[in-house]
Amino acid sequence: MTELFSVGDPIADTKAPDGPVETRWDRRRFSAKLVNPANKRKLSVIVVGTGLAGGSAAATLGELGYRVRSYCYQDSPRRAHSIAAQGGINAAKNYRNDGDSVHRLFYDTVKGGDFRSRESNVHRLAQVSVEIIDQCVAQGVPFAREYGGLLDTRSFGGAQVSRTFYARGQTGQQLLLGAYQALERQVAAGTVEMFTRHEMLELIVVDGRARGIVVRDMVTGEISTDLADAVVLASGGYGNVFFLSTNAKGCNVTATWRAHRKGALFANPCYTQIHPTCIPVSGDHQSKLTLMSESLRNDGRVWVPKKAGDDRAAADIPEDERDYYLERIYPAFGNLVPRDIASRAAKNVCDEGRGVGPGGLGVYLDFADAIGRLGRKAVEAKYGNLFEMYERITGEDPYEVPMRIYPAVHYTMGGLWVDYDLQATIPGLFVIGEANFSDHGANRLGASALMQGLADGYFVLPNTIGDYLAAGPFEKLTADHPDVARTRTDVEDRIAKLLAVDGDRTVDSFHRELGRIMWEYCGMERTDAGLRKAIDLIRGLRNEFWQRVRVPGDGEGLNQSLERAGRVADFFELAELMCIDALHRTESCGGHFRAESQTPEGEAERDDENFSYVAAWEFTGTGDAPVLHKEDLIFEYVHPTQRSYK
Ligand SMILES: Cc1cc2nc3c(=O)[nH]c(=O)nc-3n(C[C@H](O)[C@H](O)[C@H](O)COP(=O)(O)OP(=O)(O)OC[C@H]3O[C@@H](n4cnc5c(N)ncnc54)[C@H](O)[C@@H]3O)c2cc1C
Numbered sequence: 001m002t003e004l005f006s007v008g009d010p011i012a013d014t015k016a017p018d019g020p021v022e023t024r025w026d027r028r029r030f031s032a033k034l035v036n037p038a039n040k041r042k043l044s045v046i047v048v049g050t051g052l053a054g055g056s057a058a059a060t061l062g063e064l065g066y067r068v069r070s071y072c073y074q075d076s077p078r079r080a081h082s083i084a085a086q087g088g089i090n091a092a093k094n095y096r097n098d099g100d101s102v103h104r105l106f107y108d109t110v111k112g113g114d115f116r117s118r119e120s121n122v123h124r125l126a127q128v129s130v131e132i133i134d135q136c137v138a139q140g141v142p143f144a145r146e147y148g149g150l151l152d153t154r155s156f157g158g159a160q161v162s163r164t165f166y167a168r169g170q171t172g173q174q175l176l177l178g179a180y181q182a183l184e185r186q187v188a189a190g191t192v193e194m195f196t197r198h199e200m201l202e203l204i205v206v207d208g209r210a211r212g213i214v215v216r217d218m219v220t221g222e223i224s225t226d227l228a229d230a231v232v233l234a235s236g237g238y239g240n241v242f243f244l245s246t247n248a249k250g251c252n253v254t255a256t257w258r259a260h261r262k263g264a265l266f267a268n269p270c271y272t273q274i275h276p277t278c279i280p281v282s283g284d285h286q287s288k289l290t291l292m293s294e295s296l297r298n299d300g301r302v303w304v305p306k307k308a309g310d311d312r313a314a315a316d317i318p319e320d321e322r323d324y325y326l327e328r329i330y331p332a333f334g335n336l337v338p339r340d341i342a343s344r345a346a347k348n349v350c351d352e353g354r355g356v357g358p359g360g361l362g363v364y365l366d367f368a369d370a371i372g373r374l375g376r377k378a379v380e381a382k383y384g385n386l387f388e389m390y391e392r393i394t395g396e397d398p399y400e401v402p403m404r405i406y407p408a409v410h411y412t413m414g415g416l417w418v419d420y421d422l423q424a425t426i427p428g429l430f431v432i433g434e435a436n437f438s439d440h441g442a443n444r445l446g447a448s449a450l451m452q453g454l455a456d457g458y459f460v461l462p463n464t465i466g467d468y469l470a471a472g473p474f475e476k477l478t479a480d481h482p483d484v485a486r487t488r489t490d491v492e493d494r495i496a497k498l499l500a501v502d503g504d505r506t507v508d509s510f511h512r513e514l515g516r517i518m519w520e521y522c523g524m525e526r527t528d529a530g531l532r533k534a535i536d537l538i539r540g541l542r543n544e545f546w547q548r549v550r551v552p553g554d555g556e557g558l559n560q561s562l563e564r565a566g567r568v569a570d571f572f573e574l575a576e577l578m579c580i581d582a583l584h585r586t587e588s589c590g591g592h593f594r595a596e597s598q599t600p601e602g603e604a605e606r607d608d609e610n611f612s613y614v615a616a617w618e619f620t621g622t623g624d625a626p627v628l629h630k631e632d633l634i635f636e637y638v639h640p641t642q643r644s645y646k
Helices: 021-029 052-064 102-110 119-139 169-187 255-259 294-298 327-328 339-351 366-375 378-396 451-469 484-502 509-524 528-548 560-584
Strands: 044-048 068-070 191-194 198-206 209-219 223-227 230-233 272-278 300-307 365-367 405-410 429-431 613-618 629-630
Touching: 021 119, 021 451, 021 613, 044 052, 044 102, 052 068, 052 169, 052 191, 052 451, 102 119, 119 169, 119 451, 169 191, 169 451, 198 223, 198 255, 198 484, 209 230, 209 484, 223 365, 223 484, 230 255, 230 451, 255 429, 255 560, 272 294, 272 339, 294 378, 300 327, 300 339, 339 365, 339 405, 366 378, 429 451, 484 560, 509 528, 509 560, 528 560, 560 613
Parallel strands: 044 068, 044 230, 068 191, 230 429
Antiparallel strands: 198 209, 209 223, 272 405, 300 365, 365 405, 613 629
C-alpha cells in the first residue's frame, strides 16, 4: 500500500488550550490578540460562500468593522445549499428538562463521531450551541413553538434527549434567511461587498500567506483577482463527487481542492455520511436524490417483509409478517439509531432480498401507527411539507401507503484541516462550516452541521481571526505582483485546456461514471480489493476525461458546461484521495465501514490502538502519492468505547 502514499511528520493542533475542557474556549478567547476597532477598518477579509457558515461569518465580521468581500456562485446568497436543510439544529438548552446539558451534547457528539473528533472542538460546539438559538431567535427565525410558548424540540438519531430545534421541515431555509438579513444589513451599511455569480477558481498565496483569490464572473466570463489580508473558505461539502447525492447540484469541491493543491492539508476525506431516509433512485435519468428528513423517524416505523421476495403491496402484508428490524435489533434506540447504523441495516435487509419497490432497493417508513395515535392533523402539522414533497416526486400518498426510502450520500465530514482557531495549514486561510473537517469525526449525527456552520460563522471565527489579523494589515499587493499574476494565468491556462480538448463525451457522462465507481467501491461499505480497483478505474477515467471531454462554447460568457468541467476535474483528484484515505484506514468507524473490520454481529469495529488520529493529507501532484500527516486524538473526558445502540 505504501506506494499509494507515504507517511510524513505528525501534525498538532497547537492553538487548542489544555486544562479543563469547560474553560478552554474562554481561555482561548482571552489569550487571542484583539484588533482595535479603528484598525479593523484597515483590514480586509474575503469570504467565499454565503451559506450558513459564510453568510453568518461575513455578517459578523462586517458588524465588527472589518472590510469584507463576500462571494457565491448563485445569483443570490439566499440560494446557498444550506437552504435545503430540513430537520433541525441541535442545542443544549434543556428546555424539555429531559436531562440534557452542554456536557451531554458534548458526550453524544464525541460518541456520535465514533471517537474520531477533537474533544476541545466538540465541547466548544456544545457550549456555543446555546448562544446560536438566542442569536437566531433575536433575528426572528420562526422556530416551532409549543402551546406554552417555549421553543419546541424534537429527537434526532443517536440521542435520547429531545434537543433539535426546528422550523417545520425548513429549518435551513429559515436560518439562512436570518443570516441573509444580517448579511444584507452589512451590505447596506457598506462593510460587506457582495459578489454573486462569481466562482473562485484559485487561491492566491504570497510569501506563504493566503492573500486572495482568482474568480471568474460566470456571466461575462471575466477572470479577475481579489486581494485581502485573510481568506475564509465557507464553500460547503463535496458529496457530489458521488454524482447522485442529496446535495444541491452545484455543490462542489473546487474552492477547497484548489487550496489543497496550494499546500492546505485535507483531512479525513473518506468520512462520508450516508443518510438512511432518502427517496430511492428511480432510474438512469436522475441527476440528484431527495432527502426525507430524519425527523420523520420520530414517528415513522421502518420495516420490510419477513420473507425474501415478498412482493405483495404493503397493506396486504399482515403485522406478524413484517420485520421492524431497527426496533428488533436496536431496542434502546429503535428507529432513532444513528444514520450509519440505520443505513447499513437497510442495505443488509435489501441484500437479503427483502427490499421493497423497484429493484428491491428500498425499505418502508410507515406512519400508520402515528396517524392512528396522533391523528392525521397532528402528523400533517409536523411533517406536512415533507409528505407533500414525497407525493410530488413519487406519485404516492404517504398518508395512505408507507414511504419507501433508501440510503444516499448526504454530507461529507472530511475537509480542509484546521486548527482550533479554524485556520488551515496556510497562514491566513480560514475554513468554516462543511468545508472544514473539524468537529464531526466519523459519524456526524443529524442536526449538528447547522450547529457547526453557525457556531463557526457567528461565534468562533469572529473571535479567532483577530488573533491572526492583529499582525496586519499585511504588505499591500497589486494585481501585477508576480505571484498574483501567475496564479491568474494558471486559471486562464486551465480554462483554455478544458476548452481545447474538444472531445466527444459530455462532462456529465464522466461525472456519472465517476459517481458510480465511488458509490460502488467507496460508498456504504468498502473493501481493500474494491478500493484498489476504484483507484485504478478513477485514474483511467481521469486520463480519458482530459482526452475526450467535450466542452461546447467558449469562456467569454455564461457556459455551464465549462463550469461543470472544472468542478468534475477537481472531483477526479479528490475521488482518488478519498479512496486512498479509505484504503489506509483498515478499521471501521462510523461513516467509514470497512468490511474486513466488523464485530461478529456485523457492527463497525474500530481500531483505537492504530487509528485514533485525524488523517491530514498533503498534495504532491496529480496522480502522485500524497503524504499522510497524523494528528493524534486524545480523549480525557469521553473515553472510547465500542458504540452500542442496542
Ligand atoms: C437535503 C439536506 C438536508 C439537510 N438537513 C440538515 C439538517 O436538518 N440539520 C443539519 O444540521 N444539517 C443538515 N444538512 C447539512 C447542512 O445543510 C449542510 O452541512 C450545511 O448547510 C452546509 O453549510 P455551509 O455554509 O458550510 O455550506 P453551503 O450552504 O453549501 O454553502 C456553500 C456556499 O459556498 C459557495 N461556493 C462554493 N464553492 C464556491 C466557489 N468555488 N466560488 C464561489 N462560491 C462558492 C456557494 O455559492 C454557497 O454560497 C442537510 C443537508 C442536505 C443535503
